[in-house]
Amino acid sequence: MPGFPLTPNPEPVLIPDWIAHDTPLLPRTRRIPLLGRGSAPGPLRPRVADWMRTLQEHLSQFFEDADGGGRFREDAWDRPGGGAGVSRVLTEGHTFEKVGVNRYTGGGAIARAEAERLGARSLPPGEIRFFATGVSVVCHPLSPMVPIVHMNVRYFELEGPDGERLDHWFGGGLDLTPTHPFPEDAVHFHRTLKAACDGWGVSLYPRFKDWCDDYFVNGHRGGELRGVGGIFFDNLRPEVDGAMEAEGLFAFVRDVGFSLPPAYGPLVEARRDLPWGPREKELQMLRRGRYVEFNLVHDRGTRFGLLTNARIESVLMSMPPVARWDYDVTYEAGSFESRLQDMLRPHDWASGIPLALAVPRARQVS
Numbered sequence: 001m002p003g004f005p006l007t008p009n010p011e012p013v014l015i016p017d018w019i020a021h022d023t024p025l026l027p028r029t030r031r032i033p034l035l036g037r038g039s040a041p042g043p044l045r046p047r048v049a050d051w052m053r054t055l056q057e058h059l060s061q062f063f064e065d066a067d068g069g070g071r072f073r074e075d076a077w078d079r080p081g082g083g084a085g086v087s088r089v090l091t092e093g094h095t096f097e098k099v100g101v102n103r104y105t106g107g108g109a110i111a112r113a114e115a116e117r118l119g120a121r122s123l124p125p126g127e128i129r130f131f132a133t134g135v136s137v138v139c140h141p142l143s144p145m146v147p148i149v150h151m152n153v154r155y156f157e158l159e160g161p162d163g164e165r166l167d168h169w170f171g172g173g174l175d176l177t178p179t180h181p182f183p184e185d186a187v188h189f190h191r192t193l194k195a196a197c198d199g200w201g202v203s204l205y206p207r208f209k210d211w212c213d214d215y216f217v218n219g220h221r222g223g224e225l226r227g228v229g230g231i232f233f234d235n236l237r238p239e240v241d242g243a244m245e246a247e248g249l250f251a252f253v254r255d256v257g258f259s260l261p262p263a264y265g266p267l268v269e270a271r272r273d274l275p276w277g278p279r280e281k282e283l284q285m286l287r288r289g290r291y292v293e294f295n296l297v298h299d300r301g302t303r304f305g306l307l308t309n310a311r312i313e314s315v316l317m318s319m320p321p322v323a324r325w326d327y328d329v330t331y332e333a334g335s336f337e338s339r340l341q342d343m344l345r346p347h348d349w350a351s352g353i354p355l356a357l358a359v360p361r362a363r364q365v366s
Contacts (some may be wrong), residue, residue: 023271044168044246048155049105049133051250055153055257056103056135060088062261063101063139066268067093072101077311081108083132087314091321095146095272099139100317104310107131111159115309118300120158120167128166130308131157136301137260138318144284145271147185148227148291149264151319152301155250155258170249171234172256174238174263175212177227177291180276181339183353185267186228190349192263192354193231193256200244200252205350206272208233216292225344226294230263231256283337285324292323 025248051229060072070093083106090099110130112123120128134154141148153172176189190209197205199340212232220222238246295302295318305315331337339357 044250045131045133045155045157051254052103052105052133052135052153055254056086056088056101058258059135059137059151059260060101062265063090063096063099066265067095067099069094070079070096070099072099073190075313077314079104079106079108079308079310082106083108083309085314087311087317088291089317093142095141095143095268097140097142098321100137100314101137102136102314102317103134105133107157108308110308114304115158118156118304119169123158123166124160127161131159134172135257136317139264139287140320141268141272143274144179144276144280145182145184145274146268146359147179147264147271148288148320149260150175150177151260155253155254165352168237169234170236170253172253173208173230173232174256174260175216175227175230176264176267177287178340178343179287180271180280181336181343181357182267182271183343183349183357185271186343186347186349187353188266189228189230189263193323194350196255196259197231197252198213199255200248204252205231209350210346214248214339216294218290218298221290221293225346226291228344228349257359280336282324283340285322286326286329287340288320288323289325292319295319319335327331 064071067090070090072088072090075087075089076084078086083104085102085104085106087103088101090096093099107130110128112128115123115128115130130156134152137149137151139149151172151174153170155168155170157165157168174193176186178185191214193209194205197208208231209229211234212229215232216226216229229324236244236249238249239243243252244252299318302315302318304310320326342357347357
């Protein structure tokens with residue numbers, strides 16, 4: 001099994017240029033379709049909804065190409081009370097055991113308490129309605145050597161009974177959950193996201209990285225992180241939460257959505273053919289169990305779907321097909337299980353592999 005690099009701060013070797021570098025998963029003929037800093041004129045709501053369709057198509061094609069044989073099943077559905085979604089799920093593929101790429105556009109009535117829990121501000125008396133559009137992605141690989149990835153980008157509006165917009169914001173993020181300890185994968189993933197954020201301001205990545213570390217936490221497990229993080233943001237209002245106006249925020253969210261292939265594709269390519277055995281698979285099943293715990297206990301998106309009458313199959317799309325819970329699990333110091341556990345705390349991944357995680361081969365316990 002490949003060991004950790006001996007240098008604590010290796011140069012990125014998987015994608016030196018996060019946009020233009022060629023890999024088998026990112027040929028030049030399908031370069032990431034960044035849409036530029038501008039955008040067509042017109043109301044924001046339909047343009048964001050239209051881009052969400054584009055993103056779903058782009059990521060569906062990416063995962064089919066990366067899998068090497070699997071194809072998505074598509075289900076179109078309507079939400080009682082307004083709105084519709086398109087759920088795409090790939091199961092039992094060559095590389096991925098389950099991938100979901102879901103899209104929703106629509107809305108309806110929403111309770112004031114729920115709107116405020118989502119982050120609404122200064123709502124006047126009277127009926128409140130919501131509009132939401134977004135794309136959610138979760139990928140559970142077959143091999144325990146390939147990490148789980150999750151992404152969500154969304155746009156949310158609240159309006160009064162006369163249709164007047166009361167509040168609106170963007171949210172989203174992209175995070176990685178390894179099931180085997182490859183800290184160099186976390187370095188590549190974070191450097192890719194940092195590159196995407198830095199084009200919009202050097203303060204964004206540190207802010208959204210810390211937000212991600214604070215959000216994806218199983219508090220009932222002693223504050224254990226779900227994975228190695230990434231970026232997370234919510235309630236980003238044009239010209240309120242920072243200097244960006246609506247078009248800038250929309251363009252930033254587009255860059256985040258299109259950064260999934262260069263952040264994740266090279267990790268799939270590098271890890272999927274590595275050998276593994278029952279012990280590696282057991283650790284993957286246990287980490288999947290912790291993934292389930294977070295999504296059912298803490299995740300605000302799951303809660304929102306359950307409270308707004310969304311299609312339950314789509315709400316629970318993020319669940320792995322198989323997971324495991326063992327009683328009072330402990331690991332031997334220096335084992336790969338223990339090394340993975342050491343990764344599940346906040347680290348400055350964009351600066352390189354932390355010294356404490358750069359373990360020479362001779363010191364590793366199999």
